[in-house]
Amino acid sequence: MGRPSSALPGRAHRSLRRGLVSREPTAGVSEIAKDTTNFTSRNVVIGNGRPTELDLPAPIGVAPPITSDPPFHAIARRLILPAFAPGPINALEPMIRELCSKLLDTMAGEDVVNAGTQYAQYIPPSVIRGMLGFPEEDIEQFLEFVHIILEGIDHPEEERIIEFEPVEKYFVAQIEEHMDSPRDDLTSYLLNAELDGQNLALEHVFGTMVLILVAGIDTTWSAIGSAIWHLAHNPRTWRGWSTSPISCPSQSKSSSASTLRSPWHDWSSMTWSTRAVR
Numbered sequence: 001m002g003r004p005s006s007a008l009p010g011r012a013h014r015s016l017r018r019g020l021v022s023r024e025p026t027a028g029v030s031e032i033a034k035d036t037t038n039f040t041s042r043n044v045v046i047g048n049g050r051p052t053e054l055d056l057p058a059p060i061g062v063a064p065p066i067t068s069d070p071p072f073h074a075i076a077r078r079l080i081l082p083a084f085a086p087g088p089i090n091a092l093e094p095m096i097r098e099l100c101s102k103l104l105d106t107m108a109g110e111d112v113v114n115a116g117t118q119y120a121q122y123i124p125p126s127v128i129r130g131m132l133g134f135p136e137e138d139i140e141q142f143l144e145f146v147h148i149i150l151e152g153i154d155h156p157e158e159e160r161i162i163e164f165e166p167v168e169k170y171f172v173a174q175i176e177e178h179m180d181s182p183r184d185d186l187t188s189y190l191l192n193a194e195l196d197g198q199n200l201a202l203e204h205v206f207g208t209m210v211l212i213l214v215a216g217i218d219t220t221w222s223a224i225g226s227a228i229w230h231l232a233h234n235p236r237t238w239r240g241w242s243t244s245p246i247s248c249p250s251q252s253k254s255s256s257a258s259t260l261r262s263p264w265h266d267w268s269s270m271t272w273s274t275r276a277v278r
């Protein structure tokens with residue numbers, strides 16, 4: 001659910017207050033989520049701006065499905081669900097395990113490591129890169145893109161347009177390249193997808209690609225980082241995982257051994273922010 005549209009902060013406030021007064025805090029949020037006449041998902045990143053005439057209008061928004069209002073939201077969401085079904089996602093597991101092992105290998109022998117910036121930060125972009133079919137050497141750029149899109153949200157519009165240029169250029173080039181030589185990845189899947197017998201508008205393809213890159217990277221590196229932080233502060237859980245893989249269903253003996261191989265001495269040096277570059 002995005003922010004209330006500009007004219008309606010009072011309405012949002014009243015809905016939330018009603019929920020709090022009735023001791024059902026989520027009732028107000030739910031009321032707002034269902035009130036699609038007065039509230040829109042067109043802006044989902046918290047910031048001071050409001051959609052302008054440059055933005056794709058509702059119900060599609062700039063990054064479907066997250067920016068789409070009903071009924072288009074369900075359509076845009078259904079469209080990408082096959083890519084996130086258990087089959088294709090489970091098929092990524094060997095690649096992800098190998099990636100994690102390689103990242104741990106790069107830290108071997110170091111007394112102090114930053115599990116946030118040296119490890120967690122690199123897992124999601126590599127996985128999403130593979131899903132979208134982007135070149136491996138571009139990973140550092142994705143960290144920068146996430147930084148531009150999320151952390152620059154409140155920069156003045158003129159600056160934001162300029163900052164967004166490399167993101168636009170990159171994604172347009174990828175779309176063009178995938179149009180020229182389609183392959184088995186999410187970008188080609190979106191380019192081939194159809195709604196009512198028509199291919200998706202290129203703006204839709206572009207917006208969904210950007211969404212997947214940002215949504216998949218920013219959230220997940222924080223979650224991985226937080227999980228490591230938790231383990232660092234809870235040695236019993238850590239030991240449990242390392243000695244009994246059964247207590248952690250997705251943990252195999254080999255991956256816990258790789259994790260423990262690394263000398264994580266200074267937990268306080270980790271960085272958990274969503275910031276990608278300094």
Ligand code: HEM
Nearest residue numbers: 001002044065066067077128211212215216217219220223
């Ligand atoms: C720990 C990891 C993650 C967390 C905590 C998380 C959290 C969320 C939340 C809260 C939303 C709803 C936002 C809203 O309705 O305004 C959302 C939507 C979404 N996320 Fe994630 N996410 C995670 C990982 C991912 C990954 C790995 C991907 C893709 C590779 C992804 C793709 C999406 C997409 C496409 C949507 C839009 C869905 C829709 O509008 O129906 N997310 N995520």
